[in-house]
Amino acid sequence: MLFVWLRTDCNMRGLKNILLWNLMAAVILLGQARPNVKLNLQSSSGLRSDCAGNLMRLSLDKALAVGNQLEVEAINGTQHIVLTPSLAAQCGYSMESDPWGNTRIYTSLMGCYVDNKDDTTFNVGLRLQMYGQNPSDVASHDVTQTCSYSRWASREVLCDRNYMEVSKHMATPDAGAKGQTQDVNDDLQSNTIPGASGAAHGVWKMTFFTPEPVAMVLMEAEQAGYTAMTTSTRLVMRSPYNTAETYSEDVAGVPMEVFRASVYYKAPHGLSVENLAAACPTGGTLFTEDVISWHIPRRVTPLVDGSFKILEMHMGINGQRLDKSQMAARGYTLSATDFHIIIEIPVGSPDGYYKSHAPDYQYHITYSVEPMLDVLWRGDNNQDDTRYKVLFPITTPLMPRPPQAENNTILEDRMFSVHLGTFLHDVVLRNITFATGVLTVEECNARGFAVQEHSLPQGRKSFSLQVPFDADVVLKHNPEPLVTVYSLPLIFAFLILPEETPFAHPVDLEASLRDVVLPTITGTCDMNAFYIHVKYGSQGSSFQTMVGPLQLSPELGEAYNLKDNSTHLSLVVPYQAKATVFEIINSDSVRARLDILLWDPINNWLLGDFYLACSFPLMTTNCYPNGTMTALAVKVESVPNLEPSLLTLKDKSCKPVFSNDRFAYFSFSADSCGTTRMFFDQYMLYENEIGLYYDSNKGAYTSPIDPEYRQTVSCYYVVNETQTVAFSYKPRSNNPAAQIGSGQLMVQMRLAQDSSYEHFYEAEHYPVVKYLREPLYFEVALMQSTDPQLELILENCWATLHEDRTSLPSWDIIVDSCENHDDSYVTIFHPVVSDARVAVPSHFKRFSMKMFTFTKDDEVLKDEIYVHCDAVICDTNSQADGACRGQCAHRTGMSNSRQQGIKVKREQRSTDSSNQRQISSGPIVLLNPQSNF
Structure with missing residues (x-):
């Protein structure tokens, strides 16, 4: 069995558990397992044996033991004895193995199973058994080594890793053969040396001094782990460390493990005793x-x-x-x-x-x-x-x-580069922990994070790692708007082989670059809205967008048609949106401004500042022909505290018909809400005032004391024509400005179906078909006006063959507000009275005439006519002469120029009046124009 030394203290040795047997080679080697491989140890490759004085040394290369379990047996003739840890210490065997499996086995030449020839020649036999992961995979190798050693000292003390051994020369009797003890009969041996285990040992008993004497016969000593024996010339005793009969002693400051014993053994001349001692350093x-x-x-x-x-x-x-x-x-x-x-x-x-x-x-x-x-x-x-x-x-x-991290980062390459070392060759890099998680070495390389192992002299190594700044494992923050600090916190996790002991080492890398590209804002306008375009910078969309005073939220983005992607965002902001401000008001336009801010809320930084001001069409005042006036008061940037809902006309009861936080809209008739009217020269002026007044004494908005806001609204008319309508006001330095607006009083001429003037021909009925001399009933009206002091006067009316009112020939119907006296069929004026449709009779004029046609040389020129009129609007209180003195009320005569109902051609009439309101009828077609009446 494989056994290896373990020491719990580098200054101590000889502990009782100093040998470990049945230790898997994979634990002490580099872990390069080769499962299910039969080992061939029949060659001497990887095995070396030699003699080292009183020891035989066998070296086993690690390559033979990788991934296998080693068992060592002693060969004793035909027997194979497995060397257990206790038996190895008792019999003089030891082994030293480094963590990678390079193994040395030592055998004392005085060992139990050594073939000893006269204490000079020693044959050592060992069998090495290699067991793979599959128990059936076994390879063995028998190693034999013959050592010669004759320079024995009288006393030899051997301190090996797991035992202490002492041998002493015994005198050789003259009578006996050299190297042999004298024979004694069994009875004498039994009676003299009780418990002796046989003549081969020649040892009877021993007394240990610890320092108190402890006596044991040989069998008891062997059971306690000791060996005592005689060879041909020497008495040998061996003790493991830390047995009960050994003790520690300090010698010259060095701790020593000691045993002392008196050994009784059989000698040729009888029973002899020798004092044996061994002392081995443990520090x-x-x-x-x-x-x-x-x-x-x-x-x-x-x-x-x-x-x-x-x-x-x-x-x-x-x-x-x-x-x-x-x-x-x-x-x-x-x-x-x-x-x-x-x-x-x-x-x-x-x-x-x-x-x-x-x-x-x-x-x-x-x-x-x-x-x-x-x-x-x-x-x-x-x-x-x-x-x-x-x-x-x-x-x-x-x-x-502690590993040293060398930061080799090159900013221009935007690449973190770290070199970490140095380590011994038994260290492997298992994984690296990033801010986003743990990656194995293989995963790092697969993601483009170059991990390399570097070989260094003396069997050392180091590791390097490269990570791009833009990798997702890199943390980024901006200490200032244009600077990015890239941080790469790392934990390198290592294993120590073969034990697979883990440890880790943190490394924090940091680099700073002035590489921030800020977002850019551009914008345009059309007639209705602002169009904003934001191009993201290097930080992407990591900012807040302020549209005017409002933060761009999902709801606001939906209202402003927000579109965004990974590089841009765009907005369409109506010019009347709450996010805009009004700078200047004109009669037909408003100058609005939109402010866009890009804001970093974390660092409280302004990343982008953009404003866009454009003019948009907006009629602030309208003057309608029916005397209705509308005015729009607009809150501009220069009056930020204005509340439009508090604005009124001169009559404080006339409040806005609509208002919000930006507008106040007024609609009123010219004869209400304190509106004044003035006539001068040929003009008529309606005027009112929008105002906001604050009484500081009363603390409320009241009468016009200390005006805060005032806007004059004016409508101008030329008395004999429809004129433009405008408003103006007397601005304060901080009030909005507006120019003159325009409007029209509308006059309409219609053809009635009969003399009741209840039903009229509409546009889709033209051309209207009439018989010759059939009456034509016309009505001319001032539309929508409610001012009773105005009167509509028909100044001139005439007929033509063509739609062009200036074309020839033409025939007068009404001349200077009266019927044409040259016409045998005189125009008839019809009175107008109030009814459900007619509110102000002076705004209407009705007349009738008979259908006719133009002829030349008794030939009909065309079977249709057009009727045209010029109308003026007059003040009934005016003393002016001319047309405004009223419509003719009687006929003054009749012309004799008509021939059989056919009107003759007249000279072209004068139409050089620049103050006339021009109205015309649609075409009226003559049915059967050749008929005579």
Whole structure:
């Protein structure tokens, strides 16, 4: 069975549990398992055996044991004895194995199952059994080694890893053959040496001094784990460490494990007794960062009674002596003081090995080496020599080696690069923890995070990692608007093989770049809305958008037709939206402004500031022909505290028909709400005022004291035509400005179906078909006006063949507000009275005429006519002359120019009046124009 040393204290050795058997090689090797593979150990490849003084050494290369379990058996003739830990310590076998499976097996030449030829030739046989993961996969190899050793000292003390051994020369009787003890009969042996196990041993009993004496016969001692035997020339005794009959003793400051015993054995001349003792160091090591110093007492008092001198002193490694040149090449020293023999070994010597450890998950290393001391001394009073040989594996205390991270990040490459080291070759990188999770090495490389392992001198290694700044595992924040700080927190997770001991090391990387591209805002306008376009910068859409005073929410985005993707967003904001402000008001337009802010709410940074001001069509005042006036008061930026709902006309009871936080809309008739009217020259003016007045004494809005807001609304008319209507006001420096607006008084001419004037021909009825001399009933009306002081006057009416009112020929129907006296069929004016349809009779004029046609040389020129009129609107209180003196009320005569109902051509009439309101009828078609009446 495979067995390996474990030491709980680097300064202690020889513990009772120092051997571990049946240890899986996978635990101590690099874990390169080869399941179900039969091993072929019949060749000598990987196996080396040699002789090292009083030891035989067998070296087993790790390649033979990878992934397998090793069992060691001692070959004793035809027998194979499995070496259990206790049997190995009792019989002189030991083994040392490094964590990777490089194994050395040591056998004492005085071991139990060694074929001893006269204490000079020794045949050692071992069988190595390799068990794979499948128990049926077994490979074995028998190793035999013959060693010759004849330079035995009178006393030899061997300190191996798991046992102490002492052998002493016995005098050879003259009568007996060399190397043989004298025969005695069985009765004498039984009576003299009770419990003796046979002549081959020749040992009867022993007394241990602990220091109190403890006596045991040989069988009892063997059951307690001791070995006592005689060979042809020597008496041998062996004890494991830390048995009940051993004890610890401090010798020159070095702890020693000691056993002392008197051994009674059968000799040719009778029963003899020898005092045997062994003392082995379990400490004595001192460490610096660079050197191991091993101190062994120069005078091992349990073994030396008087004075002595050292005859030989040798240093060795792994049980093999080194000469001076070999020691010098490795930097080893062997020296002696008055009290100690000192061996110094540089930490890191090639004869030892480093090992990684992770106590408390922190990376440490140890260095292990196996020095040997071989000393021969001679006592002054006793010519007997003593050879003292100690095999002493040493492991340094844990040495912290926190990994060092070298930040090789190159900002221009936008790539984090870190180099982490150094580690021993038994460390593997298992995974890396990023801010987003844990990735194995394979997953890192698959995602483009280059993880590499680098080989360094002396069997060391390091690791490197590269991660792009833009990877999702990189954290980003902006300490200032244009600067990005990239952070990469890492935890490297390692395993120490073959134990698979975990440990971790954190690394925090950080880089700062002035690489932020801020978002940009552009915008345009049309007649109705603002069009805003935001192009994201390098930070994407990680900002808040302020549209005017409002934050862009999903609801607001829906109202403003928000469209966005990974690179842009766009908005369509109506110019009357709450997010806009009005800067200037004109009669036909408003200048509105939209402010857009891009805001970082986390850092309270302004990322983008944009405003767009455009003029949009907006009629603020309208003057209608029916005397209705409308005015729109608009809250502009210069009067931020205005409440439109508090505005009134001069008559404080005339409040807005509609208002909100931005507009107040007034609709009123020209003869209400305190509206005034003035006539001057040829113009008529309606005027009112929108105002807001605050009485600071009363603390309320009242009469016009200390005006806060005032807007004059005016409508201008030319008295004999429809004029534009406008409003104006007397602005304060902070009040909105407006220009003159325009409007029309509408006059309409219609053809009635009969003299009742209740039913009229509509547009779809034209052309209207009439017989010659059939009456045509016309009505001309001032539409929608309710002002009773206005009167509609028909100034001139005439007929033409064509729709063009200036075309020839033409015939006068009404001339200077009276009927045409040259017409034999005189135009008739019909009175107008109030009814459900007629509110103000002075706004209507009705007349009739008979259907006619134009002829030339008794030929009908065309079978249709058009009727045209010029109308004026007058003030009934006006004293002006001319047409405004009223419509003719009587006929003054009749023309004799008509011939058989056919009107003759007249000269083209004058139409140069620029103040006339022009109205025309649709075509009226003559039916059977050749008929005579």
